[in-house]
Amino acid sequence: MFKKLPGDETRSLVSTTPDTAVVFRPAVVHTPAIISLVLWLCRLVPRLVRLVWRHPLAVTVPVLVGVVWVRYGYGLALVVFGLVLTVGLSWFSLDRASFLRWVGWRLLAFARWFWIYRRHWQPVLTVAGLARHLRGRDYLPRLVRVECNEWADRVTVRMLGGQAVKDWADRTDNLAHGFGAPSCRVAVERAGRLVLTFPRRDPLANPLPAVPVPDAASVGPVEIGQQEDGRPLRLKVHGTHVLVAGATGTGKGSFLWGTIRGLLPAMRAGLVQVWALDPKRMELSFGRPLFGDRYAADPKQCADLLDEVVCVMQERADRFAGLQRNHTPTIQDPFVLVIVDEVAFLTAYQSDRQLKQQISAALATLTTQGRAVGVGVLAALQDPRKEVMNIRNLFPDKIALRLDESEQVDMVLGDGARDRGALADHISPIPQLGAGVGYVRLETSPDPVRVRAAYVSDHDIRAMVADFEGVSR
Template sequence: MFKKLPGDQVTGLVTTTPDTAVVFRPAVVRTPAIITIVIFVWRVLAGLVRMVWRHPIATAVLAIPAAVTWLYGWRVALLVVWLPVSVLLPWALFDRATFNAWIGWRLLAFWRLAWMYRRHWHAVMTISGLARHAGGRDYVPHLVAVRCTSWADLVTVNMLTGQAVKDWADRIEHLAHGFGATSCRVSVTRAGRLLLTFPRRDPLAVPLPALPLPEAVSVGPVEIGIREDGRPWRLKVHGTHVLAAGATGAGKGSILWSVIRALIPAVWTGVAELWGLDPKLMELSFGRPLFTRYAASPADCADLLDEAVERMQKRAEKFAGVQRDHVPTVEDPFVLVIVDEVAFLTAYQSDRALKQRISAALATLTTQGRAVGFGVLAALQDPRKDVLTIRNLFPDKIALRLDESEQVDMVLGDGARDRGALADHISSVPQEGAGVAYVRLEASPDPIRVRAAYVSDADIRDMVALFQMEEAA
């Protein structure tokens, strides 16, 4: 019926009707049983070695009692287990931090790997669309390792060949709910490898009281709060410009006053000056004596900004050909211009002439002020481009609670929300969400979650009284 070609098998050709296309049925090669057994044993041994290498403590906790019970009986095994427990239990009770660092988090990582991630991995990858079926085979991203910290699980994953980070960033909600977490963040560790962060609890749920006044004189980075990993949040204000965007009640005042509080020693010694623009008359007016220059009305704000530009240009002429970086001194102090609601002076200003003066002065300061020791710290409610046209002139941006998901990328840059900066999901309850924000550090494009300390009215009054006493002395 068919002409036999070299290498073809006529029995491998199947057809039923003349209209049916010829189907080539591949020949079945039977694998010898010994090869199947060798492959199975090799995989078991490789898995055991890999488990011992990655989880030595968890493996020892399970293997040693089992081996002793098998060899010497349960009485000896009970004694062997009791001896280390009698040492580890007091360690865990009286020095929990070091116990968790050496043993606790490793045991938890082993448990989370076995019970949560390895158990549900294939199903979550398939349903979320990250697994692929090609050539009759299922391809699933490889789960490399799981590490636990005090607040999150850090899951290392090898992507499938041909996948992109965006494929995972678009599915962070699928991953979070699939593994029982409230959120998920995606970051790149190296080519083809990702780090997925699944929070187990919220370390920023409790408001942070005002930080004590620093003892050392410094213009930054200044400590104004804590990061989600428990480390201090230090904000760079000298040599940059900062824009804090957030809805009403999001905690912009916490950031402004925490920065002011951290710079008080530098203001006392004269190596820093605070210039305040307070068009709402409801925020910076509480600490008016702390500011070297203060303005509230639009006309006064325009005059203050023009004065800042004039001083900045004079200093630039002084530094020209002499130095490129600013070092704060009493003669040439660091000047931080703080604007409470910048949109009121730019987008919502009815006087067109004042609006142009203010916009031009802010643009000049943000483009030329960093090198000569002039910085701008501005607060904003609406981050749209038509509200603040010079938004991109602020190198450092802070995204507090925002009303819309699109605003996150407006503040932190394209793709920030896909990487886990869910600023639109921050709680509107002040006790839970005020001061909570997402920022991008210079060392990494991945956003981190932070919370600024809350500076109350009483803290501001005490700070003003102490400042006035120091000035009088």
């Protein structure tokens, strides 16, 4: 398969004289200088064109100043440079966002491409085991381009033929340390191309205030926080089921209350009903007046409430059969959201076996049949092991907050999620830094997204109760 290189045939030579080494001198072919020059130019010209195309500002300005210096002297060159600098500063002061989009981030991308990635590309990939040396020839993945935004570098890479995404996902720690970044995440752009994300800073380091209650009634997606790239975090609850997993004190309540806060106008309009199961009696009890009779804390009451929801779901299924396949919230048939705080207490730690089976069967029925008729489940738990939550795969959308073990990340988000950069076990245990921070993996996308839910304080909850008490009745 590989062409034999000069020197390979020495392996088959055997000396008949003892203590005599076999010396082999391969034939030397002298290439004419003109051919070497043409080959060198054929490689240089495309690279220059590609450099100008991808970094026009970083190339044009120095070249322009250099040409003016050579033809008219350094005085005029300094004037041109000062004019360009003045225009840039004026643009920056008048419209910072557009300046950064068209100039700032592109100059930063060129600087980091030249000084960080291009400079260390070969040694880092060689040590990480992503480059190959076969039969005297080096094979190196190609650095396609570098893009920068406010918080991270996005490096597009063309993989070697025969490499898999897992080869890169298994070496994210090597890549992060090699290029001086706190972490690295791998995403597939298209066949044969990857996008490596190297954060430069953490935009989710500070807690977020509660998102204002929406003015319009809607069943979602509801805004509950912020994504790492600065876009709002909107959680879809209608037409899906959501599982939130995280150790104690990680901010699961922020996701629960943030969702309720976003649905309050729809609850007032009669388009949404929230059924709350609060076996700990600590989290959802703050807003108990919002739920009316649809609140349960005792395990027996929780089981009865779940059976009532199942009856509602089955009655709708009988009416919708043959007429419609998707649910549209109305006052007659509102969207029903079942919120279960610490679901493991009901499904795994419940001492009454019959009650535990009843609750598990009801949850399994809701998560397998409820989406089409407008019944959704939002559940939170601490321990994601299968023996604790054996129906976790029935939740299409999953959120992993801080977890105790690296293996638990894949338990929650699916196989390979941690290799793709979902380092939920590395989230800070300090509440100021890590509460509400997690990774979201949606049914429609295999790539986890780092997010932070806004903190809904006790004062915010009391204000919600005062303004919307009884709207769910």
